[in-house]
Amino acid sequence: MRIISIVLLLLFLFPFISVTKAEVPLKAVFVRNHQLWMKEGDQEIQLTKDKYVYSPKWSYDGRFIAYIDGDEHGEKSNLWIYDTKRKEHFEPYTSIETTSFSWSPTSNELAYLSGWVLNITKTKDGRPSGFENVSLGVSSFEWVPGGNELIVSASSNRLPTGWEPINLYRIPKDMNLNVKEAKLLYSIPIDENNLFAVHVGDFKWSHSGKWVSFLGTPTPSWAMDSNPLCVLSSNGKAFKDIGRMLGFSDWFKWAPHASKLAYISGEGRFFVENKSMTIADIEASTKQVEYTPKGYVDLDLEWLSPSQVIVARSKANKSWKEGPVPTMFTSLFQIDISSGIQKQITFPKENELDVNPQAAGSYLIWERKRDEGNNGDVWMKQNEQKAAKIWIKNVDYSPIIFKSN
Template structure:
């Protein structure tokens, strides 16, 4: 009997270990010590050496990672691609300088702006290589969900009569600088006392592709404190000015299965107050609901499901008026939109803060940092498990998770 009991106990222990140490079925590109790394499950490997990497992006099928090789002074911004199939870094064309690039949603084509020219890569031996010109005069862009067209913006200019409208165009990827192929989608009237922006960008499509959200950027000093958040229907017939927020692209996100846009509203460049989660429901008229309790600020967000939103929340600090900007010690909260209940779900230690929540399937990740440290560790939690664990240590920035 004792032997049987011991065997049963050992089987139980081994089963428990196999569950708690099960490989995480996620893939992430991340930056450590300025180099590009890849994390697949519980295995990680370094992909670059002697570079200064930032802004990695996955191709639609996960084979390629595009990234910028820069420098500490911000004077260099060269586009590179890592091929996970051939385990090779390469330049799609020699010395492409850009800070705005994005993959097609349906193919391994990479579009980018260089010198106000929108370009798209060609294909050679099954991977992006070379390029062709699409359009001149582009300041911001995004692929349409069909992968055959772009929404592109042209900046406003200051005229003796005032600021001219910002123009949005719908252009095919095979435009080849033929201006006759472009279509004016919408002109945004600019008013310094109402909707003020010089350029627009950070385009994001709703789940069904019927709406696109984007941020306006005013003149530099103004943009530090307030940026208009706008919506446009895909056919250009309906435009809506939703509200004002800071110019952080991660601070507005579409719901996964509804035309609802969550964003962190509030003007003022400091995080100490007036940063509130709002959700805009696009119906006949836009309805907005605020979820941040009084006395708190929300400083990031992510949709956990169609009915749950995760926010990085801290207490307000209205007593601060001058001197070094105080650190806002955020932890993650889960908001149930159906019941309107809210609960804290992460508990960082003193002088720690949890930031950058991301969701893939049932997995939630975030970065935990210490005060005044730019590096941190990536934590992960399966919605089916109670405990969270460190997944990636010592990252420079939040990782980029591969999402099909």
């Protein structure tokens, strides 16, 4: 009878034990004083010395970190890789200079642009090594979710008859410069009075892989104030001009499990007004809803769940007209898009601002900065916890968190 009671007790407790088990510690890379660091759980490890690191990116399985070793003047941009298994840095090929690179979503292959040439690394002993030419004339690219193709764009040129269309192609990763392998996906007509862009980029695929969003970039002075946000179906049959926004890639993101695109809408290069968190329902004839209250601006966003969005919000400053641009002291707000209920969830001190929210599992992570400096501390809290805590001190910019596929 005693044994039966113990068994029944274990059966009763088992569901609760499985739910409350500890999560795998968060793993992230970050840059501190221009050097690459890694943090896993509570442990911090400095990975580089005497470099000028930016743009670190995790490989799909978390073994490799690609990054740029540059300089403060922007005259150098060499591609390096850190192998977390062998604990060593290496160049996939001697002196690759690039500012645009992306890991495959399914393998440890790294695609990158060198000039207008798209290349993909070969693999040797399980590591990226060497490269193969894929395509010429590429201005921007991204992997297609399956990992066997890429979407690429070719910039528009100004002709006596006007601007050329911007052409988007789907190409196989083993194209090897064979132009016959490139398939035209869509041709975007350019009109200075309607949809104006010289090239497009920042491709992001929806969760289902049915849609891809991207930003258009006009001529430099125009791009400071307005960039078209567009969406294209994966088969190239449906194109949607969503709206106008500033050219920040983090300001538009797909919902976790739906064809809904959240973005910070509004033209004008200054953050003082006219910046609203807007959600476009791509399947519902691009129905759009703005969630920013009057008198406020939203200056970043993140999906916390399929029905909740986090925004960095500040009061608008319509009185500013000239002189130094005022700092917008943002704090984080949580928006329930189902009910419309909004609430403030972080409370920075005077002259502090909370920026760059990120969601990772049950964690919400953000950077808290001070008005007088560029560096900040990384804060975190779990959904069910009320108290937030500092996770990483003194970062140059927000960490890149490894999220397993």
